[in-house]
Amino acid sequence: MTDWAAIKADFPVLKQTANGAPLVYLDSGNTSQKPQRVIDAMSNYYETINANVHRGSYDIAVKATDAIEGARQKVAAFINAPSSIEVVFTKNATEALNLVARSWGGANLGEGDAVVISEMEHHANIVPWHMLASEKGFELRWISVKDDGHLDLSNLDELLDGAKLLSITAMSNVLGTLNPIHRLAEAAHAHGALIAVDGSQYVPHLATDVQAMGADFLIFTGHKMLGPMGIGVLWAREEILEAMPPFLGGGEMILNVTKEGFTTNEVPWKFEAGTPMVAEAVGLAAAIDYLNEIGMDEVRKHEVELTAYALRTLKERHGDKITIHGPSEPAERGGVLSFVYDQVHPHDVAQVLDQKGICVRAGHHCAKPLLRTLGVPATSRVSLYIYNDESDIDLLAETLTEASDIFSF
Ligand SMILES: Cc1ncc(COP(=O)(O)O)c(C=O)c1O
Numbered sequence: 431m432t433d434w435a436a437i438k439a440d441f442p443v444l445k446q447t448a449n450g451a452p453l454v455y456l457d458s459g460n461t462s463q464k465p466q467r468v469i470d471a472m473s474n475y476y477e478t479i480n481a482n483v484h485r486g487s488y489d490i491a492v493k494a495t496d497a498i499e500g501a502r503q504k505v506a507a508f509i510n511a512p513s514s515i516e517v518v519f520t521k522n523a524t525e526a527l528n529l530v531a532r533s534w535g536g537a538n539l540g541e542g543d544a545v546v547i548s549e550m551e552h553h554a555n556i557v558p559w560h561m562l563a564s565e566k567g568f569e570l571r572w573i574s575v576k577d578d579g580h581l582d583l584s585n586l587d588e589l590l591d592g593a594k595l596l597s598i599t600a601m602s603n604v605l606g607t608l609n610p611i612h613r614l615a616e617a618a619h620a621h622g623a624l625i626a627v628d629g630s631q632y633v634p635h636l637a638t639d640v641q642a643m644g645a646d647f648l649i650f651t652g653h654k655m656l657g658p659m660g661i662g663v664l665w666a667r668e669e670i671l672e673a674m675p676p677f678l679g680g681g682e683m684i685l686n687v688t689k690e691g692f693t694t695n696e697v698p699w700k701f702e703a704g705t706p707m708v709a710e711a712v713g714l715a716a717a718i719d720y721l722n723e724i725g726m727d728e729v730r731k732h733e734v735e736l737t738a739y740a741l742r743t744l745k746e747r748h749g750d751k752i753t754i755h756g757p758s759e760p761a762e763r764g765g766v767l768s769f770v771y772d773q774v775h776p777h778d779v780a781q782v783l784d785q786k787g788i789c790v791r792a793g794h795h796c797a798k799p800l801l802r803t804l805g806v807p808a809t810s811r812v813s814l815y816i817y818n819d820e821s822d823i824d825l826l827a828e829t830l831t832e833a834s835d836i837f838s839f
Pocket residue numbers: 459460522523524525552554555599601602603628630631651662796
């Protein structure tokens with residue numbers, strides 16, 4: 431049995447008050463909090479072995495290099511990648527998606543081609559494709575989202591016909607919807623397309639196996655999985671990375687430079703120009719250790735139970751006053767609940783909650799096409815993680831009543 435109260439106690443931020451009330455953090459889809467162990471691992475790195483990597487010949491430089499390469503191996507094992515050389519460190523998921531677009535897309539897409547995405551993508555998986563499409567002239571096709579929060583896959587074959595890439599989120603950051611990645615990968619491959627999976631909301635919350643998914647690319651971001659800001663991951667199959675041109679140029683990514691040109695380093699370093707984020711990699715490795723000790727199946731179980739409790743409690747307490755978007759079945763979704771409450775603007779909801787120390791996000795959640803489909807300009811969004819419990823949901827449900835008292839007419 432996991433001691434969830436002991437886990438919560440590992441997060442120093444949660445020991446504070448905000449506006450005079452104990453801080454209740456319900457915004458982990460935005461960024462997660464960090465356990466003391468991650469903070470200590472990063473401080474310890476700076477206190478003991480800080481040095482630039484891959485180029486130093488002295489003791490602490492070797493240790494720093496071992497630290498970043500050890501972190502790479504840990505990331506590879508966490509997603510069941512066949513090899514750690516398939517793991518590229520980036521600044522965040524956004525940079526990883528831009529890397530796929532600029533490098534793979536730049537080399538492989540042109541007029542007459544198509545890339546398929548969905549209406550539930552984060553802007554990070556939309557804008558890079560818009561930018562490239564306007565230069566290269568390929569078509570961007572959209573999988574629609576149904577009223578129940580699931581993808582409309584009725585015309586999937588039509589959309590994939592002639593497409594070179596399906597780039598899609600494994601879990602929506604607005605609806606919580608878990609998408610059928612294995613099925614989508616099979617469909618993409620049957621049409622000769624590759625599949626890039628945006629795992630930013632999925633990898634922190636569910637056991638991830640890139641091989642079982644059938645993915646060609648997986649993108650995620652360290653700060654949503656208890657790790658630090660400033661590190662993201664692009665995983666891709668080795669032969670795909672080998673064939674891709676470099677993304678950014680400079681130090682680290684070359685084998686040789688002459689007045690006439692340069693030769694590129696081996697993968698993954700070919701894609702890691704300049705000094706990398708060593709302390710952040712150490713922090714991410716500590717976060718992975720922490721999650722592994724709990725067990726990703728336990729993490730998921732806790733979140734399904736808490737999501738079920740939240741859906742039930744909010745409905746019981748607020749009935750028709752609250753509209754919660756996304757799948758109604760907790761097993762088909764993650765712990766992300768976007769809602770509209772009693773004609774109160776989501777920013778007003780967030781402000782009232784803030785007065786009680788409750789942190790939620792209000793706005794379009796960087797998913798404007800989806801919000802247009804939902805027919806709302808903004809929602810309030812609660813997103814759960816391992817340090818949340820039923821008391822957080824109870825306080826949320828109770829405080830919402832105050833928003834209604836103040837703002838509804
Ligand atoms: C589904 C999804 N993709 C991509 C991102 C972008 O992550 P980052 O800002 O770390 O690059 C987010 C962040 O909210 C997200 O939810």
